[in-house]
Amino acid sequence: MNTAGFSFPVSPALKARLAKLGIAGDADLLLHLPLRYEDETRLHPIATLRVGEYAQIQATVREVEVSARPRRSLKLAVEDAGGSLLVRFLHFYPSQLKEFQPGRIFRFSGEARGGFFGLEMVHPRYRRVEDPTAPLPESLTPVYPTTAGLSQSALRRLIEQALAQADLADTLAADLLTGLGLPDFAASVHFLHRPPADIPPAALEARNHPAFRRLAFDELLAQQLSLRRARARHRQSDAPVLDAAGRLAAALRAALPFALTAAQEKAWREIAADLARPHPMRRLLQGDVGSGKTVVAALACLAAVEAGYQAALMAPTEILAEQHYRKLCLWLAPLGLEVGWFASALPAAEKRRVREALASGRIALAVGTHALFQNEVAFARLGLAVVDEQHRFGVAQRLALAHKGGEPHLLMMSATPIPRTLAMSYYADLDVSVIDALPPGRSLVATRLASETRRAEVLARVREVCLTGGQAYWVCPLVEESEKLELQAALDTYDALRGQLPELSVGLVHGRMKAQEKNAVMAAFQAGAVQLLVATTVIEVGVDVPNASLMVIEHAERMGLAQLHQLRGRVGRGSRASVCVLLYQTPLSEAARARLKVIYENTDGFEIARQDLLLRGPGEFLGARQSGAPLLRFADPERHIDLLDAARAAAATLLAQAPQDAAAHLARWLGSRQAWLGG
Ligand code: ADP
Ligand code: MG
Numbered sequence: 001m002n003t004a005g006f007s008f009p010v011s012p013a014l015k016a017r018l019a020k021l022g023i024a025g026d027a028d029l030l031l032h033l034p035l036r037y038e039d040e041t042r043l044h045p046i047a048t049l050r051v052g053e054y055a056q057i058q059a060t061v062r063e064v065e066v067s068a069r070p071r072r073s074l075k076l077a078v079e080d081a082g083g084s085l086l087v088r089f090l091h092f093y094p095s096q097l098k099e100f101q102p103g104r105i106f107r108f109s110g111e112a113r114g115g116f117f118g119l120e121m122v123h124p125r126y127r128r129v130e131d132p133t134a135p136l137p138e139s140l141t142p143v144y145p146t147t148a149g150l151s152q153s154a155l156r157r158l159i160e161q162a163l164a165q166a167d168l169a170d171t172l173a174a175d176l177l178t179g180l181g182l183p184d185f186a187a188s189v190h191f192l193h194r195p196p197a198d199i200p201p202a203a204l205e206a207r208n209h210p211a212f213r214r215l216a217f218d219e220l221l222a223q224q225l226s227l228r229r230a231r232a233r234h235r236q237s238d239a240p241v242l243d244a245a246g247r248l249a250a251a252l253r254a255a256l257p258f259a260l261t262a263a264q265e266k267a268w269r270e271i272a273a274d275l276a277r278p279h280p281m282r283r284l285l286q287g288d289v290g291s292g293k294t295v296v297a298a299l300a301c302l303a304a305v306e307a308g309y310q311a312a313l314m315a316p317t318e319i320l321a322e323q324h325y326r327k328l329c330l331w332l333a334p335l336g337l338e339v340g341w342f343a344s345a346l347p348a349a350e351k352r353r354v355r356e357a358l359a360s361g362r363i364a365l366a367v368g369t370h371a372l373f374q375n376e377v378a379f380a381r382l383g384l385a386v387v388d389e390q391h392r393f394g395v396a397q398r399l400a401l402a403h404k405g406g407e408p409h410l411l412m413m414s415a416t417p418i419p420r421t422l423a424m425s426y427y428a429d430l431d432v433s434v435i436d437a438l439p440p441g442r443s444l445v446a447t448r449l450a451s452e453t454r455r456a457e458v459l460a461r462v463r464e465v466c467l468t469g470g471q472a473y474w475v476c477p478l479v480e481e482s483e484k485l486e487l488q489a490a491l492d493t494y495d496a497l498r499g500q501l502p503e504l505s506v507g508l509v510h511g512r513m514k515a516q517e518k519n520a521v522m523a524a525f526q527a528g529a530v531q532l533l534v535a536t537t538v539i540e541v542g543v544d545v546p547n548a549s550l551m552v553i554e555h556a557e558r559m560g561l562a563q564l565h566q567l568r569g570r571v572g573r574g575s576r577a578s579v580c581v582l583l584y585q586t587p588l589s590e591a592a593r594a595r596l597k598v599i600y601e602n603t604d605g606f607e608i609a610r611q612d613l614l615l616r617g618p619g620e621f622l623g624a625r626q627s628g629a630p631l632l633r634f635a636d637p638e639r640h641i642d643l644l645d646a647a648r649a650a651a652a653t654l655l656a657q658a659p660q661d662a663a664a665h666l667a668r669w670l671g672s673r674q675a676w677l678g679g
Pocket of ligand 2: 293294388
């Protein structure tokens, strides 16, 4: 199969333009599907054309006029046997003036509009007809996504050529296709590029025709094959066996003020079993906010350390990383272990010291932001990398991390549960452990929605909670456009609250503070000396103060669902009845109203994530859009769940029984493209 490159000559200039569309060969051309279709299989008599109708006419140019008013435009009076019409171009080239000579015949496709001078078409698509009896096309006309310098007709010709010359052999066995009710590959691509005229274009554009489902299936299958291959590669590559006796883990457990929940125990057993194998673990640990993932991660780190390796824990924000750092110091110092701290804000000399300690292996355990995994940090013998809230990093970083320092075991943790369909699709190369129960003694958080006009009531509530021994968070508005404005909003809120609640001790944390100041405020809040903590969304993840039972979130309508759920999870950790107040500003947009409704009605992180996916779509949800990771182009794991199940099964069978078919399929589908996550 010739899947690399084109089977016909393509000039370098054209190649460059095609590359902009992600097209590097025949297979890519075949899979470059039309955005929509136009029906040019019929000619509509002008006399019976109605306003609003989209139609193709064949007409002779009678008059050509360039008018300067009301704006410069090119007007053509055209007519067929029974009627006449005005064609207008607001932008045109001199070449067009020459083309439209009176007496010439053209086919125009466009929407008929009611104009000042009667029926007109503005900017119709057109084609000159040398022979008025020339046959009409028999199939719908595809309209492709294209790029500057590449015309529709040029792209059409290329795809036509690919359809005629490329290898369209099926990569799937006939009985598999019959079982799924899917047409063969050649028929499907022919159909999608050249659909017969009797199919309404709208039915095709809805993307549920069997020919389209066939491509969706192929794509899902390629994704599953690629992820399975990645997984198989991991299974074959070497990783340190971390199977020490468990002395350190036992010591930590004995010192903890609580026992692990059954759900934590189960997750830990699964992780420990992975670590004891000579192949790198690739495991995602999911658990709702507050479910206790950190202690499980700590046990895993201890397994690495006891086996003579290093472990590293990375978190997406400095505050969260610091929180982990403090917790690990608290837990591990009594065991005689030093924990290293690494963040980009560290003074250069200190950075150098930690870097050297990691490179020499003197420090066995390091906590930090993603600065920990930047190129200049080398580990003497990294055995385990733990990444908290990994979905925030996007896929690219996850891969970069996996290739850092040989093949360490990798544990990813997320409090934003990946809905089942996405997990099956994009995370098929990972094993998943779920902590599906919260530790005992958690109280349910009551959620209240309050419009900004009820601010006074909310303030009274804050006062009451804090004056009766409780503590509260006040989360400042998110200002996406500017960090500076966000900081200003936080400072303003802090000043206002201090004025309005003079009897309370109020503290402030924000992202631009020096680590030392931030630590001091957090420590004061932890100790109860600060009663009301005003914060930007830096406290979104990981902050843990059980005595805080009230959270007010300002401009909640600006925040995403995952963010709101994470924030709300900061309360309800102690014995006090907890409340989360979502202050919002009216008027609410449709989307904001939908988000607030979801967060008000649901407390289960999995359900919230599912709704989030429905509201935002997979690209935004996975953060893949920012990281540039390839998304599925044809398949939608939610809508094509039946195909996804089938693709998973087919991938397993193909790899086991017909690896050469699997390779051919991948070659067609990945071709020039980057592999999905597994790489
Ligand atoms: P998350 O899963 O959101 O990262 P954390 O690991 O921060 O949750 O745990 C939340 C809080 O619950 C911490 O204070 C932690 O020490 C505590 N915790 C963890 N496991 C248990 C348990 N089994 N029993 C009681 N408290 C626990
Ligand atoms: Mg956490």
